[in-house]
Structures are given as C-alpha cells and as structure tokens.
Amino acid sequence: MQKRIDFYTHALDQLNASEVYFGHGTECAEDEVWWLMASVLRLPIEGDFEVLMDAPLTEAEWHNLEQVLMQRIQKRIPLAYLLHEAYQNGYQFYVDERVLIPRSPIAELIQNQFQPWIREEAVTQILDLCTGSGCLAILAAYAFPEAQVVGSDLSADALEVAAKNVALHQMQRQVSLAQSNVFGSLGQGRYDIIVSNPPYVDAPDFESMPKEYQHEPSMALEAGADGLEIVRQILKEAKSHLTPGGILVVEVGNSASALEAAFPDLPFIWLDFERGGDGVFLLREADL
Numbered sequence: 001m002q003k004r005i006d007f008y009t010h011a012l013d014q015l016n017a018s019e020v021y022f023g024h025g026t027e028c029a030e031d032e033v034w035w036l037m038a039s040v041l042r043l044p045i046e047g048d049f050e051v052l053m054d055a056p057l058t059e060a061e062w063h064n065l066e067q068v069l070m071q072r073i074q075k076r077i078p079l080a081y082l083l084h085e086a087y088q089n090g091y092q093f094y095v096d097e098r099v100l101i102p103r104s105p106i107a108e109l110i111q112n113q114f115q116p117w118i119r120e121e122a123v124t125q126i127l128d129l130c131t132g133s134g135c136l137a138i139l140a141a142y143a144f145p146e147a148q149v150v151g152s153d154l155s156a157d158a159l160e161v162a163a164k165n166v167a168l169h170q171m172q173r174q175v176s177l178a179q180s181n182v183f184g185s186l187g188q189g190r191y192d193i194i195v196s197n198p199p200y201v202d203a204p205d206f207e208s209m210p211k212e213y214q215h216e217p218s219m220a221l222e223a224g225a226d227g228l229e230i231v232r233q234i235l236k237e238a239k240s241h242l243t244p245g246g247i248l249v250v251e252v253g254n255s256a257s258a259l260e261a262a263f264p265d266l267p268f269i270w271l272d273f274e275r276g277g278d279g280v281f282l283l284r285e286a287d288l
C-alpha cells in the first residue's frame with residue numbers, strides 16, 4: 001500500500017524536473033504539492049505534516065492526484081485553475097480561466113485598512129476598478145464592514161466569476177458589481193477609496209511571460225505598448241470620482257518607471273509591503 005508521502009516525493013521530483021513556473025499562488029514545488037494534496041484529499045491545512053503524510057493513499061486517490069499533476073506539468077496550467085481555488089488574506093475564492101488568479105499586494109493594504117493613509121471611520125464608499133474575480137472588492141468589504149463596495153470590470157465573463165464569489169462570501173448586501181469600461185458606466189458616484197489592479201503589462205513583457213500566463217485572460221494583463229493604456233484612463237478621471245480626502249491606490253508592477261516618465265508632475269507615493277510585491281502607488285485626491 002502506497003502512502004501519501006510516496007506521492008508527495010514523486011510529485012516533487014516531477015515538478016522539479018519540469019519547466020513549470022511558480023507565481024500564481026505558490027513560490028516553490030513544495031508549496032505546490034502540499035496545496036494539490038491538501039485540496040484534492042481535503043486535508044486539514046493546520047494538520048501535522050508528518051502525521052498527514054504517513055497515512056495510506058488509495059489507488060483512486062493516487063490516480064486523481066496524478067491527473068491534476070500531469071495537467072499542471074504538461075499543459076502548464078496554474079494549479080489555482082485546476083483546483084478552482086485561490087487564497088488571499090486567508091479567504092478562499094473561486095477561480096477559472098475567465099479571471100486573473102488573485103495575487104495583488106493591494107490585499108495587504110486592505111487588510112491593514114490602508115493605514116496610515118485614511119481614517120477607517122471616514123470610509124463609507126469603496127470602488128474596486130477592474131475587479132476580475134471580485135477578490136479585492138470582497139476583501140475590502142471584510143475590512144470595512146460599514147462601507148458599501150462596488151466592483152467593476154469590462155469583462156462580462158469576469159463579472160460572472162465575481163458574482164459567484166460575492167455569493168460564496170454572502171456579501172450581496174455590501175458588494176455590488178457593475179460592467180464598465182474603466183469609469184465609463186459608473187455614473188457620478190464618489191468614493192473614499194478607489195483601488196485598482198488593472199491590466200498593466202507592456203508589449204515586450206507580454207511576449208516573454210512564462211506559459212502559465214497564457215491561461216489567464218489576455219485582457220487582464222495586456223495594456224498596450226507601454227502598459228499604461230488603462231492606467232492613463234484611471235488617472236484622467238479618478239479625481240472626479242473621489243471624495244475630498246479620498247485616496248487612489250493602483251498596481252502598475254513593472255510599468256512604474258514608464259508611469260513616472262509619463263506623469264512627471266504627479267507626486268506618486270510608492271508603497272512598501274511586508275508580504276512582498278511592489279509597483280503599487282497611492283495618490284491623494286488633492287494631488288490629482
């Protein structure tokens with residue numbers, strides 16, 4: 001009889017010998033195999049690893065695990081899509097290939113209630129532009145239970161996934177979803193916080209990305225020659241959608257230097273993260 005540890009070792013060898021890229025929820029083969037086994041076998045995440053791995057593994061269980069592992073390695077599909085789950089701030093979200101896999105460092109700012117940039121009690125309206133799976137909108141609703149949150153996206157497909165997540169988290173009263181090209185269909189509403197993780201990958205970066213990214217929607221990643229196509233639209237209109245004292249927080253990743261060059265007069269504040277990540281700026285309403 002095989003044990004779980006036998007599959008663990010086998011999967012680790014297979015992943016390490018392959019060309020898979022980590023970066024869609026894990027950073028190494030060990031984390032990826034543990035996630036695969038914990039999800040497929042429904043293992044308790046807090047359990048003792050050695051005790052859990054010492055248990056027997058049936059042939060059917062091995063077969064199920066192997067099937068997922070082979071798709072991961074041969075088709076280079078990110079594990080989050082194969083398992084239909086992703087995690088941010090300890091919350092689980094449903095994902096499939098209609099949405100980007102949640103990984104924005106903005107989640108950490110939300111967990112910290114954007115301290116010291118805004119007073120928590122001043123926050124009643126939040127907008128998550130380019131919401132994708134709805135993850136940041138839902139996390140904002142958890143962090144600011146008294147606030148109303150709008151999550152908007154141009155993609156009807158993404159909004160279907162976001163709606164599923166809003167329902168899974170029972171946030172229908174606090175989070176509403178809207179289809180909109182940036183601010184285009186959002187009306188005159190004003191928000192105390194606008195967050196956005198828009199598409200921001202420039203053409204050369206897009207060409208050179210690992211195969212895993214090809215499974216994500218291209219409209220979630222690509223943003224023209226310099227990666228700033230959507231960010232420019234956000235900057236143009238953000239002021240008229242912020243309340244006095246409101247803040248705009250946008251992830252632009254590698255496009256940060258192109259942004260600084262394109263908007264030399266804007267006083268971007270580049271934020272630091274304890275859990276890693278960079279390329280996120282903050283602007284105050286008065287600075288826009």
Ligand SMILES: C[S@@+](CC[C@H](N)C(=O)[O-])C[C@H]1O[C@@H](n2cnc3c(N)ncnc32)[C@H](O)[C@@H]1O
Binds near residue numbers: 104132136200
């Ligand atoms: C990088 S993903 C971010 C998803 C999610 N906020 C997250 O952090 O995981 C960018 C999202 O922007 C959406 N998008 C692309 N172009 C857009 C536009 N012109 N207006 C609104 N949303 C757009 C895409 O459909 C995609 O869901």
